[in-house]
Amino acid sequence: MKAQDSDSNRIDSRYLKWPELISGTLVRRYKRFLADITLNDGQTITAHCANTGSMTECSQPGSTVYVSYHNNPKRKLKYSWELIQMPTSLVGVNTAIPNKLVLHSIQQNLIQSLLGYEHIKAEKKLDSGSRLDIFLWNHDKDCCYIEVKNCTLVTDGVASFPDAVTTRGQKHLRELQQLQDEHTRCAMFFLIQRSDADVFRPADTIDPEYGRELRKAIKNGVEILIYDVDINLNGIRINKEIPYQL
Numbered sequence: 001m002k003a004q005d006s007d008s009n010r011i012d013s014r015y016l017k018w019p020e021l022i023s024g025t026l027v028r029r030y031k032r033f034l035a036d037i038t039l040n041d042g043q044t045i046t047a048h049c050a051n052t053g054s055m056t057e058c059s060q061p062g063s064t065v066y067v068s069y070h071n072n073p074k075r076k077l078k079y080s081w082e083l084i085q086m087p088t089s090l091v092g093v094n095t096a097i098p099n100k101l102v103l104h105s106i107q108q109n110l111i112q113s114l115l116g117y118e119h120i121k122a123e124k125k126l127d128s129g130s131r132l133d134i135f136l137w138n139h140d141k142d143c144c145y146i147e148v149k150n151c152t153l154v155t156d157g158v159a160s161f162p163d164a165v166t167t168r169g170q171k172h173l174r175e176l177q178q179l180q181d182e183h184t185r186c187a188m189f190f191l192i193q194r195s196d197a198d199v200f201r202p203a204d205t206i207d208p209e210y211g212r213e214l215r216k217a218i219k220n221g222v223e224i225l226i227y228d229v230d231i232n233l234n235g236i237r238i239n240k241e242i243p244y245q246l
Contacts, residue, residue, distance in 0.1 A: 014108060015235035016101050018082060019068040026084065029059040035081050037065055047079035050094045051150075054164040058084050058091045058152050066233070083231075090231045091152050092193035097236065098150045099133050101229070102189055105238040106134070113225065114187075117144065130175060133189075144185035147172045151192045151200070151226075159197035159226075159242065161190055165207045173213040173222070180221045187223040188214070192242060193231070200226045200244040215246050 011017060027036040029049055038044045047067045049055075064085040070078055084091050103122055106114050117136035124135035124145065137143035153163040162169055176186040190200060202211035218224055226242040 011234045014105070014110060014237040016097065016104055016237070017235040018066075018233070019070075021066040021068060021082060021233060022079075023064060023066055026059065026061055026063045026065045028061055029055065034077075035059075035065075037067060037079070037081070039067075045079050046077060047081040048075075048077040049081045050096055051152075052095070052164075053150075053152070053162065055093060056153050056163045057155065058086060058093065083233075086194070086196075088196040089154075089194040090233075092229070092231060092236060093152060095150045098148050098191040098193065101236060101238065102146070102148050102191060103134055106136070110238050111225070111227075113223075114144070114146075117142075126175065126179075128175070130171070132172070132175070142183055142185075144187060145176060145179055146187045146189050147176060148189045148191060151190050151197075152194060153203065154192070154194060154197045157196065157198040159190075159192045159200045159228075160203035160206070161200075162203055162207050162210055166210060169207075170210055170213050173210075173217045176222045177217050177220045185223065186221070187225055188217065190224070190226045191238075192226065192228040193236070195228055195231055195239065197228050197242055200242050202246070218246070 024037040024039040029035045033049050035047045035049045037047050066083040067079045067081050082094050105111055118138045121135045123131050125131050132145045133148040134146040151159050151161045153160045180186045202214050204211040226244055228239050228242055230237050230239040
């Protein structure tokens with residue numbers, strides 16, 4: 001059974017539109033990248049879960065979920081898990097979406113603090129060989145590096161990142177600090193892929209080292225940007241900036 005939001009007026013140029021969604025019920029998520037889902041027509045399929053996190057509190061069996069179908073002969077799994085319906089919000093679980101949405105939102109001039117740059121590039125390679133998600137620059141050499149993180153863990157209105165230990169995330173924070181100088185802005189952008197968060201905090205009980213490195217990065221001039229989304233069964237867009245507590 002295909003899913004579609006009847007409020008088609010909510011889709012405009014600010015949104016990324018979902019591929020055609022098919023609804024079902026989550027049976028289980030396992031091996032991080034796999035999810036067994038019973039579709040509403042009774043068929044049980046295995047979908048690719050593009051999320052390396054633990055997905056704490058957003059992978060409960062029995063939940064309503066939405067998948068997309070991809071008839072690509074190179075794909076082993078034809079379905080991708082896109083959304084889960086939680087009690088207080090739809091939640092986007094596909095970690096490919098935040099980079100696309102933040103890039104799109106900057107191009108649409110929807111993020112006030114990132115206005116004024118003439119050029120934008122995704123996946124900027126550093127001299128070290130690593131890559132940061134977005135690079136903005138002007139001809140006068142002013143530039144901004146942005147690393148985007150997907151946040152799906154929300155408990156009692158508090159959004160937290162990460163939901164599993166991330167040595168890669170710690171490395172990105174150290175790289176941003178090394179790049180930061182008087183002509184180079186650096187920013188961590190946390191995209192909360194749901195609409196029920198009031199405040200953001202680092203998940204110190206899950207990865208205390210990440211929390212320590214984030215606080216250090218902010219003291220060293222790295223900016224922190226946190227936005228939630230407006231999300232429905234047609235698409236997703238940047239919504240409002242969320243405050244943080246350290």
